[in-house]
Amino acid sequence: MPNDETKEFLASLPELEEGKTYKFKCYPGISCFNACCSDLNLILTPYDILRLRRALSQGSVEFLRLHTTMHKCEDTGFPEFHLRMNDNKARSCPFVTPEGCSLYENRPGACRMYPLGRATRPDGKGGVCEQFFIVQEDHCRGFEEKDEWTGMSWKEDQGFEAYTSSNDRYMNILARIKQRGAPVPEKMGHMATLAFYKLDEFQRFITHMRVFSRFDVDEARQKAILEDEEAALEFAMDWIELMLFESTPNLKAKG
């Protein structure tokens, strides 16, 4: 999820234009294996955290305490969670093992896209335009391999598609707040932490505060939201959007 610093970094890299290809392959046994899994400044999106937590069977409070550091984003007032690296000389990722990523099937979106960076901007029609940039680091030998990729084929091969809609929607919310030119009030920042990053607590909050009594949500969706964190995250986006922007396509307050 590019923040402003990341966007600046991406803009300094060569762009992989639409239809253009690059050569790359990463596999266990390559001489630089695991060299890229340390000393990272890796921002986790709400969907990244959902997938990592689910793979680790950890509650949100435990996961955030053990594996993240939190910063408040000055221009939005929203929290930003970074993956906490190990406190060793290499600052290695807590999930890297000699065999590779121990959470490979649920690795964060940025790890999937590497060695590409992906940036998005609103397309003015409710969707986003995406751009890809090549992050070619000196230690990475994958560029000496023969497999050829476009940005889109790499994204598909790495299973990024499942991350796209949630991450893009989240980025769109941040972009709309930035357009307004003022961060959200502190209370809203706390709500965003609960709804986006503590989905298990958000589900309990919905029941405890009888949130559904104030919105038109049919029974099947209510059940899904309380049982499935992906449905809960979608509802969280609707709920926060409605509070911030007073309308959202998939959620209406009861009249």
Ligand code: SF4
């Ligand atoms: S989450 Fe996995 S792929 Fe990402 S940096 Fe850590 S070990 Fe590497």
Ligand code: SF4
């Ligand atoms: S440095 Fe490049 S080739 Fe080596 S493990 Fe990382 S992504 Fe793969």
